[in-house]
Amino acid sequence: MREWFSTQEEFLEYLYEQFSDDIYRLNFTYVKNKEVAEDLVQEVFIKCYRNFNQFNGDSNLKTWVFRIAINQCKDYRKSAYAKYVLLSSKISELALGKNKSPEEIVFGSYENTDLTEKIMKLPEKYREVLFLHYFHHLKIREMAISLGLKDNTIKSRMKKAKELLKKIYSEEGGTAYGEGTKSTG
The missing domain is CATH 1.10.1740.10 (RNA polymerase sigma factor, region 2, helix turn helix motif)
Known part of the structure; x- marks a missing residue:
């Protein structure tokens, strides 16, 4: 390169x-x-x-x-x-x-505002994997390299992050983003 x-x-x-x-x-x-x-x-x-x-x-x-x-x-x-x-x-x-702060407004307008707000409520380790997956379309291996973690750690964090996100959606109303989709890796 x-x-x-x-x-x-x-x-x-x-x-x-x-x-x-x-x-x-x-x-x-x-x-x-x-x-x-x-x-x-x-x-x-x-x-x-x-x-x-x-x-x-x-x-x-x-x-x-x-x-x-x-x-x-x-x-x-x-x-x-x-x-x-x-x-x-x-x-x-x-x-x-x-x-909302100006930063939240600017960042929120990038993609689905509702999704962005809910992802930002998650703990950092779950937020980062969802961000890399949904907004940058990185695969499991690419996320593992970027974060310096093992593939299985990324997979378990993705699973937990999706569960937490689904829980946030059900508590606050709305349809869970990515429901029924599978992560590629």
Whole structure:
């Protein structure tokens, strides 16, 4: 893949054109903040640029970029700054009541708003597999590589995530998304 590009800059430009929107939405599912998600997009592509020589084609390019993004988001969430931002946003959320934030509106308009809202209510480990499956159409193996997990772990998380999502739909009304569909892998 690297041999297709004469410079690292061309490689980075290609990555950005292909994956920047997807990486933003992925980041947003982790941080739930528009500005932070945008900042993390930049950091992900800086890491891609710096690690240009480490991509050896063992996985597909999308999987490689998603892995970098997921790790970047997890590192961010562990930071003291992130804990401060998350606490501040929780306080703001309580102060504003049940009104939707601009980030929720932006992200929600991407796909099925109802589905997006319900997925965002799930714990992170279930939210990430549903997001990668439904919004990016990754297969079980690709998700396992992106998340650094075993295939069977992904399968069990998908099953549990679908059960939780179905439960949310039944409690809140509506038809469960993906009911009767089988995951490919």
